[in-house]
Amino acid sequence: MAKEKLKRSNKFLVYENIDNPKNTISLSTALDRMLNILELPMDMSDVETIKKAIKLRNQMMHYEVDLSIHELRAKYSTLFEFLTSFHFRFLDGELHNFIEDHLWEEEANLMEFFRQEFFVYNSEEVHRKFPKDFLESKYIEEYLISGQAYPRVRYGNEPIRKWNETYT
Secondary structure: OHHHHHHHHOHHHHEOOOOOOOOEOOHHHHHHHHHHOOOOOOOHHHHHHHHHHHHHHHHHHOOOOOOOHHHHHHHHHHHHHHHHHHHHHHOOOOHHHHOOHHHHHHHHHHHHHHHHHEEEEOOEEEEOOOHHHHHHHOOOOEEEEOOEEEEOOOOOOOOOOOOOOOOO
């Protein structure tokens, strides 16, 4: 949908090189162009959701997904909920109007799954079975890994690292 939004603004925005429109851009570049060229009014949660979708897509394309079917269904449901919102805000209204009739039942199942299984905690959708873990985690001050204590970094206080910094 990111590339579709760009294409509707200018058909050349989906190409790496507008002078030689051959290869299309990556989803990360599409996100950058939506923010910097189209200046779409997306909030940080929108941007983070798109980044998570890009990461999951890349894991799937490179066979690096190590998630259960339940976890994948939960992620897919969350992404579908986001796409419904994105489509309504930035494309042609209701996404439902563009879903083929024979897929309406699956659409309804995804929406119902999302509503039953998730709640919002600290601006993130979390599965309803894990609230105890989330609530208890706020009391954890450090983690012990291989005998070494590491301080817990609270949500929102994550250090900002440059892409070329190494993690040690």
